[in-house]
Amino acid sequence: MLTLGIDCSTQGVKAIVWDASAQKVVASAAINYGRDLPQYKSPDGFLPSGDVLVRHANPQMWIDAIEMVLAKLQHEGCDMGKIAAIGGDAQQHATVYLESFDPLVFSRSTSPIWMDSSTSEECACLDAKFGMRLREDTGSPAIERFAAAQVKKFAKESPLAYEKTKRIHLLSSFLSSWFAGEEMPVDLGDGAGMNLLNLKTCSWDEEICSAVADGLIEKLPGIAKDFSSSAGKLAKRFEKYGLRSGIPVVPFTGDNPASLVGCFAEKPGVAVISLGTSDVFFAAMDTYKIDPDGYGHVFGNPAGGFMSLSCVKNGSLARNRIREELGVDWKFFDETAFERTPPGNNGKRAFPFFEEEITPKHCACGIDASFDWEKASSEEKIRAIVEGQISNLRERTRWIGDFEEIKLTGGASLSKGIQSVVADIFGAKVSAIDVVHSAAVGGARLAERGVQ
Ligand code: XUL
Numbered sequence: 001m002l003t004l005g006i007d008c009s010t011q012g013v014k015a016i017v018w019d020a021s022a023q024k025v026v027a028s029a030a031i032n033y034g035r036d037l038p039q040y041k042s043p044d045g046f047l048p049s050g051d052v053l054v055r056h057a058n059p060q061m062w063i064d065a066i067e068m069v070l071a072k073l074q075h076e077g078c079d080m081g082k083i084a085a086i087g088g089d090a091q092q093h094a095t096v097y098l099e100s101f102d103p104l105v106f107s108r109s110t111s112p113i114w115m116d117s118s119t120s121e122e123c124a125c126l127d128a129k130f131g132m133r134l135r136e137d138t139g140s141p142a143i144e145r146f147a148a149a150q151v152k153k154f155a156k157e158s159p160l161a162y163e164k165t166k167r168i169h170l171l172s173s174f175l176s177s178w179f180a181g182e183e184m185p186v187d188l189g190d191g192a193g194m195n196l197l198n199l200k201t202c203s204w205d206e207e208i209c210s211a212v213a214d215g216l217i218e219k220l221p222g223i224a225k226d227f228s229s230s231a232g233k234l235a236k237r238f239e240k241y242g243l244r245s246g247i248p249v250v251p252f253t254g255d256n257p258a259s260l261v262g263c264f265a266e267k268p269g270v271a272v273i274s275l276g277t278s279d280v281f282f283a284a285m286d287t288y289k290i291d292p293d294g295y296g297h298v299f300g301n302p303a304g305g306f307m308s309l310s311c312v313k314n315g316s317l318a319r320n321r322i323r324e325e326l327g328v329d330w331k332f333f334d335e336t337a338f339e340r341t342p343p344g345n346n347g348k349r350a351f352p353f354f355e356e357e358i359t360p361k362h363c364a365c366g367i368d369a370s371f372d373w374e375k376a377s378s379e380e381k382i383r384a385i386v387e388g389q390i391s392n393l394r395e396r397t398r399w400i401g402d403f404e405e406i407k408l409t410g411g412a413s414l415s416k417g418i419q420s421v422v423a424d425i426f427g428a429k430v431s432a433i434d435v436v437h438s439a440a441v442g443g444a445r446l447a448e449r450g451v452q
Contacts, residue, residue: 001451002026004243005262005444006066006088007437008175009255010045010113012036013065015073016437017083018444025437029072031065040064046113055115059096059106062171063178070241080242086179086234087227087250087447089258089439090171092193093145097154098167098174101183107165108158112150119149126152126195129211135290137205138195139298139306148195148212155213168219170194172252177221179249181235185222188300189257189307197223199288199298199306224251227302231450248450253302256282256309258442263407263435266303271403273393273422275412279315281393283308283400295359295396302446310396312359312389316412318352322385326378337382338417343424348376350384351392359396386418390425403428409435 001021007014012032016025034043040061041047047056074080097108112118123142126134126149135141142149147170155162169177170191176184191197196212198205203223209216224230231248239245260282263272271283281296285306290298301307323333348371357363367373371384406428412418413432423430435441 001084001448002082003444003447003451004083004086005437005440005442005447006069006086006175006252007255007258007440007443008062008066008088008090008171009439010091010115012045013062013069014437014440015069016440016444017073017078018441020448025441027073027076027078028437028440029069029076031069031072033061033065036068037061037064046115047110051118053116053118055113056110057094057113058109059111059174062090062175066175066178070238070243074241081244083243083247085231085248085250085447085450087445087450088172088175088252088443089255090175090190090252092190092254092256093147094171095147095150096169096171096174097161097165098169099164100166101177102181107161108154111171112145114145116150117144119144119153122149122152126208126211130208134195134208135294137198137200138208139192139199139290140195141294142195143297146193146195148208151216152212162213165219167221168216169221172254173221176232176249176252179234179238180232181237182232183221184232184249184251185224185230186220187224187227187251187253187257187302189302190252190254190299191223192299193254193297196220199300227251227446227449228452248447250447250450252443253446254299255439256280257299257302257307258439258446259435260284260307260442261302261445262438262440262442263409263433265407266301268305269403270405270407271397272407272409275315275408275410275418277316279312279389279393281310281312281397283397283403285400289399291399293360293396293399295361296399302442308397308400310359310393312393312396313355313357314353314389316410318354318389319385319412321354322352322381326381328378328382332378333382334415334417337379338420340379341383343420345380345383345387347371348380348384349388349391350381351388352385359392382417383421386421387425390418390421394425405429405431407431407433409433409438
């Protein structure tokens with residue numbers, strides 16, 4: 001069976017065709033907004049803004065990119081007629097505001113995306129009103145990029161446009177609706193990144209919704225309890241790409257929940273660490289619990305149960321900065337330094353938080369008190385910062401429990417040194433996995449559930 005997985009990310013859209021029995025990607029195509037849709041003037045996936053805290057995108061750009069990627073897949077020779085179901089994901093937290101779905105009329109011409117952090121005031125207001133309840137019931141404290149704060153700001157600044165808005169979708173539910181030609185529900189994975197969904201009851205939290213804006217609950221889509229029973233059917237207009245109309249379209253989810261499934265890490269006991277610009281940790285959890293310190297978010301796990309996600313801002317950029325400062329090559333940084341130093345580094349750790357850190361909050365660079373940085377060798381410094389980064393991740397995720405296996409992805413995952421430090425500190429088996437398309441594969445794997 002072949003399924004199609006669509007990944008609508010910050011920089012572009014990817015489509016992969018997944019062979020479910022061979023468990024492999026058999027075709028793929030990608031569109032980059034900057035390169036392929038220059039008319040949207042969003043080379044990095046968002047519109048230029050004079051305010052660094054404001055990050056919006058034109059929602060029409062996402063639709064155009066999807067149409068382009070389907071055309072590309074078809075032109076590259078993919079037998080679209082064999083595809084049996086469609087699933088997908090989108091960057092988390094982006095919201096789409098509709099005056100009407102058919103015909104499509106946006107009531108807000110731009111959509112705030114996950115990089116927007118212009119809503120501190122609204123977050124302070126929600127925290128003051130709900131305090132710990134927000135964290136306990138929605139899985140996260142008030143977060144700038146989440147829908148509650150974003151909608152609150154929109155309703156306050158543009159009351160008429162808010163009133164005209166009939167539906168507020170997450171980008172994920174908007175896109176599955178686009179494929180189905182009718183409105184589709186929000187899935188529990190992505191829906192949890194809104195501060196509006198009560199994860200204990202799996203329904204919109206009436207009290208929180210009404211504190212955000214008048215009439216909000218009526219403007220929200222339904223909630224998908226599972227992928228098979230919530231599937232829609234592909235609209236006729238997609239026949240122009242060779243797809244069969246009527247095949248199941250399962251609810252789309254967020255990119256991180258989709259990656260959990262795409263990395264085959266949807267069962268508790270396995271965690272994924274994506275070592276990129278920032279280091280992102282995610283893992284499935286069988287029961288609902290929250291991070292007592294408020295750093296880890298709790299989202300629904302598309303495969304059932306819950307998942308946690310923690311994001312450490314100072315990842316590869318910090319590692320590269322230290323490497324450049326020391327004037328060593330990657331081989332030295334990734335291997336030699338670790339061969340020449342013992343695990344634990346004789347108690348010398350350093351924390352390379354050059355950018356103001358979010359996990360833990362507002363943290364700047366630091367070193368263990370007994371560590372004389374100036375006198376240390378390059379290899380000691382390298383082990384010190386890698387052990388500092390990984391022990392920070394371990395401490396921030398201890399509330400979840402222990403892990404038997406850690407899967408590493410991203411550019412730094414092939415580093416032998418980093419692999420050994422993760423194994424030592426987490427006390428787990430470590431493997432590097434090649435997951436170029438992990439989110440899209442997750443979407444395609446979830447699509448299998450639509451075919452019963
Ligand atoms: C997660 C988050 C990002 C986006 C974009 O909370 O904001 O990872 O999903 O990838």
